[in-house]
Amino acid sequence: MGRPEFAYLHLSACSGCEISFLDNYERLIEMMDMVDFKYMTILMDATEIPEVDIVFIDGAACLQSKESMEALRTARKNARYLVAWGGCSSTATINSFSRGGQMPQPQHESFPAISKLVKVDAFVPGCPPGPEMAYRIINAFVKGDTDYLKYLTSEGMGGFSCGCDLLSRIIGNSLCIGCGTCAFSCPTRAITMPLGRPSINWDRCVKCGACYAGCPRSFQPLDLMNRMMEEL
């Protein structure tokens, strides 16, 4: 059996997630050994999304764009495992602020998180997620490491997200321990920690979901931490 086949679909987003993916630098070569890259427009000249084992989707699909809706549906149909790579596909991120009216396509106004349109197997919030995440997901997929992937499938990782999650789901359930990881995870430095609790600058929050995903109290990957302790 050959290597698992891989595709990367880029929808409406800034390309930061593609860059983050490529920022694995020399490890990208290793990733290319782990999976067979079949489709990724930034790297190769391929125009049709082929049938693959795993697809990364970055960006939100615009409801008013026939092309992007078709691309998303084809990707889902052709892939066994679909990863919502980055905030725009997992949580819609700044696409949530869109209300249309801009040139050259003023009718383009709705950019929901892709989980509203297709079934997503793994959510990777972050704006962008760290390059290491791409490496680890591909590695886990190839090795069948479901312990790693399972936390990305559920645990509230997908769907609409913002700094509010910290207030409602973490502090609201009296789980916050004031560690500062949310502030660490925030790409726009929208979170500060006065008196040991997150305070969110709503004008800076891009709703990527990294703060909640990174919070040690949203999920605690115990079996992986145990494994890690053996390796360190």
Place this chain on the structure above:
Amino acid sequence: MTYENFGRYRSLVTAKSTELDIGLVAQDGGVVTGLLCHALKTGEIDGAVLTQKLDSGWMPAQYVATTREEILGGAGSIYALSPSVFQLKDAVREYALENVAYVGLPCQVVAVRKMQLYPFGGRFVGDRVRLVIGIFCSENFPIEGLRNIVEGYGNMPLEEADRIYLSGGKVMIEGESTAGVPIKKAALYAQDGDHVCPDLTAEYADISVGSTGSEPGWNTVFVRTGRGEKLFNSAVAEGLIETGDIEAVKPGPSALQKLAKTKKTTAQSNIKKRDQLGLFVTKNMYY
């Protein structure tokens, strides 16, 4: 002897720093400060994210230490929330450190491990965290909670407290006078998130350090990982850390084990209660 409720560890000893300048500023045995200084000198790390007192009001300040003097400035415990995981980003981005040490409480150690495994934000920081030292913790307080304990129960302005430590079931406050507040009373001001935490001895750190179990002026030390072992052994070999058989000292590990077990059973029952109330509790919270 083997013990339960301490997580996995390779060795458990009582230890203290042999360096005079560290002994002067240490909370107990100065092992954390001693290990950091040693790791900095040998090049194992090029800096550390630590917490120190911002002012006489005991407000915790998080900072990146890159010299021995700066590391010494972080000696001593502060019983208030210090969101220092954030400063790991500064250590790597602003200070361009390649090998960073982190010192934090058990929950913060877990946060760093999770961040290393799932870097949703803070790209390329996780792999640069070379060493994680955990401090024993039964519970922690918001800064104003600490003020209530010291001023309300201890009858002393927080600003006048020079040293705060735990001893004999009491929060001891030393300033111009001395006061002792029973931990049970102080615990009323603990942050609620601690009540589901099962971890007293920082089970996921490379090295965990505390005082319970050892004699005054000494630390109880768990060496947990290969990295931790290498550093600890080399500090001992150079005579910077003096170790002793913890089985031979009073109160010894059994006292610590009792506390660790209590923290676990309390956490377990609190998790259950919250579940019954329909509150969200982190999956796999208990370990």
